[in-house]
Amino acid sequence: xxxxxxxxxxxxxxxxxxxxxxxxxxxxxxxxxxxxxxxxxxxxxxxxxxxxxxxxxxxxxxxxxxxxxxxxxxxxxxxxxxxxxxxxxxxxxxxxxxxxxxxxxxxxxxxxxxxxxxxxxxxxxxxxxxxxxxxxxxxxxxxxxxxxxxxxxxxxxxxxxxxxxxxxxxxxxxxxxxxxxxxxxxxxxxxxxxxxxxxxxxxxxxxxxxxxxxxxxxxxxxxxxxxxxxxxxxxxxxxxxxxxxxxxxxxxxxxxxxxxxxxxxxxxxxxxxxxxxxxxxxxxxxxxxxxxxxxxxxxxxxxxxx
Amino acid sequence: xxxxxxxxxxxxxxxxxxxxxxxxxxxxxxxxxxxxxxxxxxxxxxxxxxxxxxxxxxxxxxxxxxxxxxxxxxxxxxxxxxxxxxxxxxxxxxxxxxxxxxxxxxxxxxxxxxxxxxxxxxxxxxxxxxxxxxxxxxxxxxxxxxxxxxxxxxxxxxxxxxxxxxxxxxxxxxxxxxxxxxxxxxxxxxxxxxxxxxxxxxxxxxxxxxxxxxxxxxxxxxxxxxxxxxxxxxxxxxxxxxxxxxxx
Numbered sequence: 001x002x003x004x005x006x007x008x009x010x011x012x013x014x015x016x017x018x019x020x021x022x023x024x025x026x027x028x029x030x031x032x033x034x035x036x037x038x039x040x041x042x043x044x045x046x047x048x049x050x051x052x053x054x055x056x057x058x059x060x061x062x063x064x065x066x067x068x069x070x071x072x073x074x075x076x077x078x079x080x081x082x083x084x085x086x087x088x089x090x091x092x093x094x095x096x097x098x099x100x101x102x103x104x105x106x107x108x109x110x111x112x113x114x115x116x117x118x119x120x121x122x123x124x125x126x127x128x129x130x131x132x133x134x135x136x137x138x139x140x141x142x143x144x145x146x147x148x149x150x151x152x153x154x155x156x157x158x159x160x161x162x163x164x165x166x167x168x169x170x171x172x173x174x175x176x177x178x179x180x181x182x183x184x185x186x187x188x189x190x191x192x193x194x195x196x197x198x199x200x201x202x203x204x205x206x207x208x209x210x211x212x213x214x215x216x217x218x219x220x221x222x223x224x225x226x227x228x229x230x231x232x233x234x235x236x237x238x239x240x241x242x243x244x245x246x247x248x249x250x251x252x253x254x255x256x257x258x259x260x261x262x263x264x265x266x267x268x269x270x271x272x273x274x275x276x277x278x279x280x281x282x283x284x285x286x287x288x289x290x291x292x293x294x295x296x297x298x299x300x301x302x303x304x305x306x
Numbered sequence: 307x308x309x310x311x312x313x314x315x316x317x318x319x320x321x322x323x324x325x326x327x328x329x330x331x332x333x334x335x336x337x338x339x340x341x342x343x344x345x346x347x348x349x350x351x352x353x354x355x356x357x358x359x360x361x362x363x364x365x366x367x368x369x370x371x372x373x374x375x376x377x378x379x380x381x382x383x384x385x386x387x388x389x390x391x392x393x394x395x396x397x398x399x400x401x402x403x404x405x406x407x408x409x410x411x412x413x414x415x416x417x418x419x420x421x422x423x424x425x426x427x428x429x430x431x432x433x434x435x436x437x438x439x440x441x442x443x444x445x446x447x448x449x450x451x452x453x454x455x456x457x458x459x460x461x462x463x464x465x466x467x468x469x470x471x472x473x474x475x476x477x478x479x480x481x482x483x484x485x486x487x488x489x490x491x492x493x494x495x496x497x498x499x500x501x502x503x504x505x506x507x508x509x510x511x512x513x514x515x516x517x518x519x520x521x522x523x524x525x526x527x528x529x530x531x532x533x534x535x536x537x538x539x540x541x542x543x544x545x546x547x548x549x550x551x552x553x554x
Contacts, residue, residue, distance in 0.1 A: 022526065029524055033307060045527075053530065053537055058518040060528035062352045067520060074527045074537070208518075218351055270521035271346065271353060273392070274309060 002287040003294040004280075006040070008239055008262050009162030009187045011096055011123050013040035016252060016295060017280050020243050020266035021046050021100035021126065021166075022071065026085040030269075031092035034277045040262060042276075043098040043126050044085075047116070049108045051077040055133060056210035061199040066218025066245070067267060068197050070211035072133040073102050078112045086121055096123025098164070102131055106154045117159035125161050127151065130168030130193035132215045142168040142193075145180035152184035164188035164241065167232075169221075170196050174228050175235040182236045189232055190241035190264065192225045218267040219245040226258050233259020234303050247275065249282040253290065259300040307394050307523050308335040312366060314387045317380075320369070320447040324415070325381055326359070329366045329389065336361045338398025339423035340494070340514055340546045343368065344522035346390040350376050353392065355522050355541070357494070357514075359418035360425070366393070369418040369447070395522050396545050399423050399512050404432055405489025409481065410457075411474050411503050413439040413495025417448055419514060423492055428456045435460065435481055435488060439474035439499065443467035474499060475506040482508075501554055513552060514545045 004015040019042040024030055026044045036042065054074035061068040076085070089097065099122045103109035109127060116122050129142035129151055141147045148165065155163055165181040167174055169192035178189050194215025199208045207213070225244020233240045242260030246252060247268040255263045268275045283295075292298055312331030319325050336343075336358055343366065344353035354376050360367035372378050383389075399419075404427055410420040417438055427434045436452045439462040446468070452459045461469030462477035470477040474495070481487040491511030493503045500513050517540040520528035524542030531538055533551040538544055 023521075025525055033523075053532060054527065057529060057531065059530075060352075060518045060520045060526070062350065064351070066351055069520060069526065069528060071527045071530075074530055267351075270526050271351065272309070273307070273521070273523055273525065 002284045002292065003296070004283050004287070006261055006296050006299075008241070009124060009164070011162070013262065015040045015280055015283060016256065016260075016262040017276055017283070018042055018098065018241065018262055018264045019269055019276050020264035021128070023266045023269040026081070026089055027097065028085075028088040028092050030273065033273050036092065037094055038277055038280050041095050041098050041123060043100045043264060045075050046073050046100045046102040046128050046131065047075050047078050047081050047112060048073055048102050048104075049078060049111050051075070051080065058208055058210055059214070061208040061214065063197070063199060063216065064220065066216055066220035067270070068199060068209060068214035068216050069194070070133045070209045070214035072211065073131060078115050082115060082119060086119060090121060097121050098124045098126050100126045100128055100166070102128045104134070106151055109151050110154050110158055113155045114158040117161055122161060124164050124188070125155070125159060126164045126166055126190055127155055128166045128193070130166050132168065132170060132194055132196045132213070133211060142177060143171050145176050148177050149180045149184035152181050152186045156185040162187035164190050166193055167191040168193045169224060169228055175231050178232045178236050182238050186238060188239045188241060189236060190243065191232060192221070192228050192244045195221055195224065217245065219247055221245045222251065226254060229255060229260050230258040230302065233300055249279050249286040252279060252283065253286060253292070253298065256295060256298050257300070257302045259303055261299055307392055308332060309390065309392050311388050312391050314383055314385050314389065315365065316385065317383050319381070321445050323372045324369060324445070324447050325372070326367065326369050327380070327383075329368070329391070330364050331366065331391070333361045333364055333366050333393065335394025336366065337394065339401065339426055340398035340419045341394060341396045342522070342545065344392040344395055347376050347379060352520065353522060355395070355519050357419040359421050361422065369415070371415040392522060396541060397543060399492050399514070399546050401426055401430070403490055403510070407433045407435070407488050408490045408492060409478070409488035410434065410436045411478065411491055411493040411495070412436070413474055413499040414441070414445070416493075416495030416499070416514070419494050420492060421448060421451065424452060424457050425455050434458070437462065437474050437477045437481070439463070439477065439495070441465065473502060475502045478503075478506055504549060504552060504554070507549070511549045512546050513549065515540050515547060516545065
C-alpha cells in the first residue's frame with residue numbers, strides 16, 4: 001500500500017501534484033476534460049488588482065524541450081475572479097485552491113491578498129514576485145532580498161492563510177531571497193518561475209516574441225529547477241514547492257527527493273491536458289517500483305549525507 | 307476536446323509546399339467547419355495546430371504547408387503511422403447565418419477549412435461561391451475539389467498567371483452584382499488578406515484568425531486578442547470571429 005498524502009502548510013493533500021499557475025486557468029475550464037478533484041490542488045491564474053490583457057502577441061515561441069511565453073499576466077482582476085471565476089470553480093472542485101497573486105507594488109499585493117483571504121475556497125496564497133514578463137513590478141520584487149521581505153511582511157498582515165512566495169531563478173543567489181522571505185514570515189517557498197530567454201525569427205532577424213524576451217519552461221529547465229529546489233530546501237525550514245519542467249511521476253519523486261514537499265506541473269499541461277491526471281494515476285506504480293511506501297518520507301532524502 | 311490516436315491513411319503532395327493527409331480515428335468531437343486539430347510530433351515540444359479540411363465518418367482530412375522543420379518532417383510520414391491528436395478545438399464557423407448566397411474567401415493555406423464549410427452549405431441548399439487566392443498558378447490546389455461539390459470557383463493569382471490578377475479582393479469585385487453578389491462571407495487566410503477582405507466586403511461575415519499558440523485548448527492565454535466583445539483566445543473563443551467584433 002503506497003501513501004501519496006502530504007501536508008502543505010498545515011493542509012493535507014491527497015497527493016503532491018499541483019498544476020502550476022498560468023497553465024490551468026481557474027480550474028473549471030480544465031474540469032471540462034477530467035475530474036480535477038484527483039489533484040492535490042492547483043494554483044490558479046496569476047491575479048492582479050485590475051483586469052490585464054497582458055502583452056502583445058506573439059506570446060509563444062517553441063524551443064527544444066520547452067517553450068517561451070510572454071503572456072504578461074492576462075487576468076480579469078481580483079474582483080471578477082471572486083465574483084465570477086471562484087463560484088464556477090466551486091461547482092467542480094471540492095478542495096482548497098492555491099490563489100496565485102501578482103502585483104506591481106506592495107500595495108497591490110496587499111489589496112489582492114486581503115480580498116482573496118476572505119474566500120473560503122482559497123487554501124493558500126501563492127505570491128508571485130517573479131514574473132519575468134512585466135515591467136516595473138513582478139520580478140523586481142523577487143530579485144532583491146529586502147524588497148522580497150517587504151512584500152512578505154505586508155501581505156502577512158492582511159491574511160491568516162499560509163503565504164507561499166514564488167521565486168524567480170533569474171538571480172545570482174536564490175537561497176538568499178528564500179531566506180529573506182522565511183525571515184519575514186513566509187509560510188512556504190515555491191520555485192522556480194520561468195527563466196528569461198528569447199528566440200529570433202531567422203527570416204526577419206526579429207525576435208519571435210512581441211515582448212522580445214519571455215520565460216522558458218518545460219523539461220529543458222528541470223535540472224536547473226531541481227538544483228535550486230535542492231539548495232533552497234537545504235537553506236530554509238519552511239516547506240518548498242518544486243516546479244520547472246516536471247512532466248512525469250518520476251519527476252515528481254525526484255523533486256521531492258531534492259526537498260520539495262509538493263510539486264507543480266506547468267508547461268506539460270499545455271502539451272498534454274491530461275498530464276496531471278496521468279501523473280496522479282502513475283504515482284502509486286512508480287512508488288511501488290522504487291519501494292517507496294510514503295511520499296512524505298522521501299522529502300529531502302537527497303539532502304542527507306550518504 | 308478529445309485526445310486520440312489517429313492512423314495515417316494518405317500523405318500526398320498537392321503542390322511544391324502543400325500536402326494533404328488523411329487520418330483515421332475518432333472524429334466525434336469535430337463539430338463545425340473552421341475547427342482545428344493539434345498534432346503531437348516526436349521531437350517537438352508544442353503541438354502543431356492545423357485546421358480541419360474535411361471530416362467524413364472516421365476519416366479526417368488536413369492540408370498542411372511546409373512552414374518549418376516540424377511540417378517538413380510530416381511530409382516523410384508513412385501510411386500506418388499513428389499520431390497523437392487533440393481534436394474538436396476552436397469554435398468554427400456558424401453556417402446558420404450564411405443567407406442564400408454565401409461567398410467563401412480563402413488565401414493560400416487558409417483555404418482548407420472553407421472546403422468543409424462549402425460542403426455543408428451546399429448540403430443545406432445554398433448557392434456557394436468560392437474565391438480562392440494563390441501567389442501563382444503552381445501553388446493552386448483544391449480548385450477542382452471545390453467545383454466537384456458544386457461551388458462556383460473564382461481564382462485569383464498575385465502574378466496573374468491564371469484567373470484574376472491580384473488578390474482575393476480583386477476577384478471578389480468580379481462577382482459583384484447590383485446587390486454585391488453575395489449574402490454573407492466566410493474567410494480564412496493571412497492577416498493582411500483578412501483585413502483587406504474585412505474592408506472590401508459589403509455584408510456581414512466571419513473571419514478565421516491565426517496566432518502562435520501554446521496549448522490550443524484555452525489554458526495558457528498565449529493567443530489572446532482584443533475584440534469588441536472582450537478579450538478572446540484565438541484557440542478557444544476563436545479562431546473564427548464575427549466581422550462586427552474584430553478590432554484591427
